[in-house]
Amino acid sequence: MRENLHLARTINFMHEHHEAIDMEKEASWMRQEKDIQAILEKGAESFMFEIPNLEVAFEGGEQTLCCMDEGTPIGDMRSAGSGILTEGEQRTAFVKALKAAGVKEVTSHAGCGAAALYRKRHGLDEMSVDEVAMDQAKRMAAELGVPYKGHIMDLQRPAEFHHARIVYVDATGRFNPARLKELPPGFVVSRRYMTPEQALEEVRIAMSIAFGDHGFGDKFFPREPLLIVPIADATEPDFDMDVLLRELAQVSDQRVKIDGFRMPQHTLAQAA
Numbered sequence: 445m446r447e448n449l450h451l452a453r454t455i456n457f458m459h460e461h462h463e464a465i466d467m468e469k470e471a472s473w474m475r476q477e478k479d480i481q482a483i484l485e486k487g488a489e490s491f492m493f494e495i496p497n498l499e500v501a502f503e504g505g506e507q508t509l510c511c512m513d514e515g516t517p518i519g520d521m522r523s524a525g526s527g528i529l530t531e532g533e534q535r536t537a538f539v540k541a542l543k544a545a546g547v548k549e550v551t552s553h554a555g556c557g558a559a560a561l562y563r564k565r566h567g568l569d570e571m572s573v574d575e576v577a578m579d580q581a582k583r584m585a586a587e588l589g590v591p592y593k594g595h596i597m598d599l600q601r602p603a604e605f606h607h608a609r610i611v612y613v614d615a616t617g618r619f620n621p622a623r624l625k626e627l628p629p630g631f632v633v634s635r636r637y638m639t640p641e642q643a644l645e646e647v648r649i650a651m652s653i654a655f656g657d658h659g660f661g662d663k664f665f666p667r668e669p670l671l672i673v674p675i676a677d678a679t680e681p682d683f684d685m686d687v688l689l690r691e692l693a694q695v696s697d698q699r700v701k702i703d704g705f706r707m708p709q710h711t712l713a714q715a716a
Contacts, residue, residue: 465604472607473663479628480609480671488673489705495626498708504618507548508593509584512650514608514629515599516553517622522614522632524649525558526550528580534642539587541637545617547588552581553596555603557653601629606659611650613643613674613692615683616707630673636683640691647672647695655699664699674704 483491492498509526510519521542523530530538552559552574559577563569568576578595585592600622601607610630612621617636621627631650635643653659654670664670672695674688681687685704692702 465602468602469605469607469660469663472602473609473660476607476609476628480668483628483671483673483703484669484701488671488703492705493708495624497624501621501624501627502616502618502707503620503623506620507546508551509542509547509549509588510551510596511553511556511558512631512633512646513553513556513599513601514606514621514631515601516551516596517600518596518620519551520618520620520634521545521547521637522634523638524646525556525562525577526552526581527584528556528558528562528577529645529649530642534639537639538637538642539584542588545637547590549591549593550581550585550588551593551596552577553599555599557606557658558649561649604658606631606653608650608654609660610671610673611647611654613647613672613688613704615680615688616675616677618707619675630671635674635688636677644691644694647692651695651697651700666698669699669701670697672700672702674702676704676706678706678709 504520506518506520508519509521510516511526512522512524527538554574556573556577560573562580563571563573563576582592608630610628612619612630612632613635614632615635617634619632621630633643633646633650651670655661655664672692674685674692676685676688677683685706688704
C-alpha cells in the first residue's frame with residue numbers, strides 16, 4: 445500500500461514538473477514573439493540596424509572559446525561543446541585558426557548537449573556529462589596552449605530547456621548576443637574560425653537541439669520558423685553575405701528561414 449502511494453505521488457510530481465516546464469517554455473516562446481515576428485516582417489538587417497548601440501555586440505576582445513549554447517554569457521569563439529565534436533583535419537584547422545586569432549582561454553558548461561553526444565559516441569558511461577565536458581575542454585585548452593578557465597554553472601537560460609529561436613552564424617569573429625539585451629538569444633556558430641563543412645555540421649547540431657525535446661520542438665513550423673542568421677564581414681570576400689548564403693543553402697528544412705545581416709560599417713571602421 446505504501447509503495448503504491450509513493451509511486452502515485454512520484455507520478456503526480458513528475459506530471460506537475462513537466463507541466464511547469466511546458467508553461468515556462470510557452471512563456472519563453474511568447475517573450476520572444478514580438479522580436480521574431482519583426483525579423484520575419486522587416487528582415488534581419490533592418491531589425492538589427494534599428495537596435496541602438498548594436499556595435500556593443502561586436503566589441504570583441506574576450507577571445508574565449510566556449511560553447512555555442514545560448515546560455516553561455518562569455519566568449520567570441522563559439523563551437524558546440526567548445527569544439528568537443530570536432531575531429532581529424534577539421535580539428536587541426538580549427539585549432540590553427542583559433543591560435544592565429546589569439547585565443548586566450550577555454551570554458552565548458554553544465555549540462556552540455558554536445559558533451560552528452562560525445563559521451564554517447566565514445567561509450568563513456570562511467571563519466572557524467574559534466575565530467576566529459578570539463579575533460580574535453582581541458583584537452584582542447586592543452587592543444588591550444590592556453591588555460592582552461594573553468595566550468596560555467598549559471599547559464600543565461602532555463603536549466604531544463606534551450607529557449608533559442610535563432611542560430612547566429614558569425615563570420616566576424618566578434619559577435620556575442622549576450623552583450624546586448626535587445627538581441628534575441630541564440631546559438632552562436634563561429635564560422636570565422638571554421639571550415640564551411642564544420643560550420644554546417646554545427647548549424648545542424650543547433651537545429652537538432654532546437655527541434656528536439658530540449659528545445660521548442662514542434663512549435664517550429666514554416667510560419668514560425670527557426671531563424672538562421674548569418675552575420676557577414678563585408679571587408680573579407682571569404683566572409684561576405686553571398687558566400688555565407690551559398691553555404692547555408694545546403695541546410696534544407698521547411699522549419700528554417702535563413703536571413704542575415706552585415707556587421708555595421710562604423711563597427712568595421714573601429715575594428716580597422
